[in-house]
Amino acid sequence: MLKVDNLVAGYGRTRILHGVNLHVPKGGLVALLGGNGxxxxxxxxxxxxLVKPEEGQVLLDGQPIDAIPAEKRAAMGLSMVPQGKEVFAAMSVEENLLMGAYHRRKDRAGIAADLESVYGRFKRLRERRKVNAGMLSGGERQMLSIGRSLMARPTMLLLDEPSAALAPRIVEEIAEAILGLRELGLTLLLVEQNVGMALDIADYIYVIRGGRIAYERTVGDGIAMEELQEFYLGGKDHE
Structure with missing residues (x-):
């Protein structure tokens, strides 16, 4: 579904990625782990x-998409839940959700059906649908951010640290919600610092360190937490 091939990228003269390679199979749930920076x-x-690669390429369903603008990638089924639980604070929960379907705004019947589906998946959003998003708790904002991305009808969803700064009970709810997204046939790439959460729900993990993939393994394939932490914290090199 998604292939990242020898990706080199950064900001201005600062290079952040130094040849990243990863693959997300159709219907899979892959986690990319690593510390800050x-x-x-x-x-x-x-x-x-949102960042233009200096080298390498990104392929979606086998098609190179590097020359395709971000807004058109969304229309191709690629959607991202950004870090920080970003919402339109002055708009209601329902208005935020409808923004996720902006590119398909003429499909009123489909949007109404998808809105009902999101409310069925996140019942607290239904209860608070008329409340301004800025009044929500951190967990509710994360649910709203995921729900807004679902309104775009993606085939692949990228989630950037959905468990960050949430209480353990809420992290469990978010993890269950992410697992539930597979029922929709979505392919998922999860970026996380929470190793435990990633091991609980992912099929395959990558660890990135210094802009390079330092470790990769199928979950359940003899992964020891101590071994993973050594790669995560920088004690070992890629096998």
């Missing part, structure tokens, strides 16, 4: 078209 968010931004 390792290149996780830059990888996602390059995939969706």
């Amino acid at each position: 390792t290149g996780k968010s830059t990888t996602l931004k390059a995939i969706v078209g």
Whole structure:
């Protein structure tokens, strides 16, 4: 579904990614782990078209998409839930959700059906649909951010640290919601610092360090937490 091939990218003269390679199979749930400043968010931004690669390419369903603008990548089914639970604070929950379907705004019947589906998946959003998004809790804003992305009818969803700064109970709810998205047939790439959450829900993990993939493994394939932490914290090199 998604292939990132030897991706080199950064900001201005500062290079962040130094040849990143990763693959997300159709219907899979892949996690990209790493600490602050390792290149996780830059990888996602390059995939969706917010950062222009210096070298390498991104392929979606086998098609190179590097020359396609970000807004057109969204119309192709590529959607991102940004870091920081970003919402339109002065707009209601429902208005935020409808913004996710802006590119298909003429499809009123489809939008109404999708809105009902999001409310069925996140019942607290239904309860608070008329409340300004700025009044929501952190967990509710994260649900809203995910719901807004679903309104775009993506085939692939990228999630940038959805568990950040949330209480453990809410992290469990978000993890369950992410697992539930697979029922929709979505392909998922999850960027996380929460190793435990990633191991609980992902099929395959990559660890990025210094803008390079330092470790990769199928989840359940003999992964020891101690071994993973060594790669995560920089104690080992790629095998």
